[in-house]
Amino acid sequence: MSEEALPGIRIVEDAQPEFEAVGAIQRGLHNYNQEMGGDYDREPVTLLVQDEEGHTLGGLLGLTFWGWLFIDWLWLAPEQRGKRLGEALLNRAEAIARGRGCRNVYTDTFSFQAPGFWQRNGYVEFGRLDDMPAGHARIWFRKPL
Template sequence: MNATDTTGFEIVEDAAPEFEAVGAIQRGLHEFNQAMGGPYDREPVTLLVQDSDGQTYGGLLGLTFWGWLFIDWLWLSQDLRGKGYGAELLRRAEAIARERGCTNAYTDTFSFQAPGFWQRNGYVEFGRLDGMPAGHARVWFRKALQTDRA
């Protein structure tokens, strides 16, 4: 396409798009995806690690859809790492996912963000993008969620 295109459409660069423009893209893709893959049944999974004053020191943000748990963010303040909070966050998120009928979980992380943590918790690497960022890698992990259903 170029400036003399006769279709009436043009490609515009927008460093700060309006909410409606972003929403149009998101809605369009969600509608297409659901037409192809079925309803998402998207539900958030939010677990927080807080002190008695309600101050947040970490947590897990994810969502369930299409029978999968996607863990988007898992973070703990430095002084809480290595004390079992991360594993407990995963355990609880996976329990929520099972209750919602999910049979698998996945996430992505970076090679400098403790991929061994995911492996110790039963996740298996299934993809890697070396050089992202330079000298490191982006790594994808998955885990089959066992159910107690007969």
């Protein structure tokens, strides 16, 4: 297909799109998804690990919607690892999700991150994309709540 997709319509590459252009795409897809799947009832889950001075040393960022918790990010500074803080974050996020009526949770990680952490916490692999990045894999995990 050429640059001119239809009469009066063109496809444009934009490395730095304006907020309104990005918003139009997001709103359009969100509206369609809600028409098809019902109200998102989206709520963030944000848990921070902080020291006494309030510096963030890690945390968990997620989202609940459609009866699911999606864990997008879970990270701890290297000096905070191995102290069971990741498990504490996960348990707290799952409790929040249950309180919101969620029945399941899912996440994705890379083979070089910590797939064993998810498995030790009751998560089961349900998808894998090998060689992403080269020599590694992207792995999806889920768990019933």
